């Protein structure tokens with residue numbers, strides 16, 4: 001997990017993308033120091049342990065991915081008591097660390113008093129963090145994931161201070177407001193300002209798409225702790241490059257140049273992990289593969305999206321990908 005003075009690279013939670021098989025695959029390189037689960041929403045009732053076991057199957061393996069990387073449970077909601085009871089249930093299911101989502105921009109979530117809507121109420125952030133903190137064992141870290149604000153990038157100062165006052169062990173900041181959604185720009189220097197104001201670690205997050213982005217983000221934030229999401233998917237080499245730079249991976253950094261046919265074993269790795277977790281849904285895999293490769297086309301170097309976009313089954317997908325890669329090689 002995140003500790004002062006120890007570099008960290010965290011796999012971002014991405015609902016519908018970083019499920020257990022994807023966490024397993026991404027973490028198998030050793031680049032990530034931990035992963036955060038997709039958010040689990042606490043609405044009108046406290047959640048029972050079985051929901052956590054269902055959504056985060058790593059809990060049945062000591063909260064670890066198959067290669068031994070810890071997975072933190074993320075909960076989302078606005079009621080301190082229900083959040084605290086749910087966190088306790090997560091710990092009973094095997095969780096050893098809880099993250100609280102104060103960043104989700106989804107309208108349905110925000111209308112029901114959760115995610116980024118809480119950025120308008122600093123006292124409530126403190127209350128929720130404090131309630132969860134005091135409910136779970138002291139040795140189990142509780143962290144908060146925030147955006148810069150609802151509509152102002154300056155809200156982060158107060159909100160981050162409140163999360164720290166509530167007892168957060170660290171905070172992660174996605175350097176945008178809720179109103180920005182995922183639109184540029186990201187405001188990395190604001191993360192750096194907050195880092196100097198707090199006594200707890202600050203994890204920098206948002207728009208690290210390349211190694212150059214990482215270096216700029218490091219220069220602008222001064223952070224030792226980073227979270228990456230979409231960039232790790234779009235460029236499969238990025239997390240290892242960053243991990244080498246941070247000293248998380250030792251030895252020489254690989255000089256591999258990623259080619260489109262390198263996607264084939266990587267995607268087959270996701271199928272293996274999907275089977276491992278007992279969820280072999282071939283159609284869902286095709287949709288996921290296309291979603292993933294679209295990201296790689298838009299933000300990475302994947303050249304052959306046109307060649308695979310009509311595929312309907314997993315076999316068709318691999319056949320079309322192999323053909324496209326061979327024809328245009």
Ligand SMILES: Cc1cc2nc3c(=O)[nH]c(=O)nc-3n(C[C@H](O)[C@H](O)[C@H](O)COP(=O)(O)O)c2cc1C
Nearest residue numbers: 012013014015038039101174206207208228229230
């Ligand atoms: C499809 C999608 C789903 C997301 N789901 C979550 C989530 O469940 N919990 C959360 O805290 N953040 C979620 N996020 C935000 C990411 O964790 C991260 O903060 C954001 O993508 C910026 O980081 P990046 O530029 O490295 O991707 C999601 C982002 C995306 C694109």
